[in-house]
Amino acid sequence: MNTYHQIDEIKIKDGKLSLKVDGQSISKTLLEISSILAKASEKELNHYEISPSGYGIYWPLIDEDISIDGLLGIAHSPAQWQKSA
Numbered sequence: 001m002n003t004y005h006q007i008d009e010i011k012i013k014d015g016k017l018s019l020k021v022d023g024q025s026i027s028k029t030l031l032e033i034s035s036i037l038a039k040a041s042e043k044e045l046n047h048y049e050i051s052p053s054g055y056g057i058y059w060p061l062i063d064e065d066i067s068i069d070g071l072l073g074i075a076h077s078p079a080q081w082q083k084s085a
Contacts, residue, residue, distance in 0.1 A: 004055045005022055005054035005055070005068045006020075006022050007050050007054050007068065008021075012046065015029055016028065016029055017029075017033060017037070021071070021072065026071065033071065034066060037059070037064060037066075040064075044062050045059065047059065047061050054068065
């Protein structure tokens with residue numbers, strides 16, 4: 001399995017998500033990331049799963065997920081996902 005990102009030190013406090021991605025510290029407000037996360041309870045926010053590949057974070061109690069590329073502002077063009085003939 002390919003590992004896209006190394007995700008460490010996730011903290012959710014005072015309406016902010018802080019984490020380390022590939023050794024870089026990232027901090028964003030929950031509202032910047034997702035209105036669903038911004039409205040979630042502490043219990044819901046503290047129950048998350050990191051994908052084994054490091055592609056994203058999933059909150060099963062509220063069925064919300066974010067991609068780490070999206071969090072970092074990495075955009076992918078459709079051509080990147082097309083197979084070569």
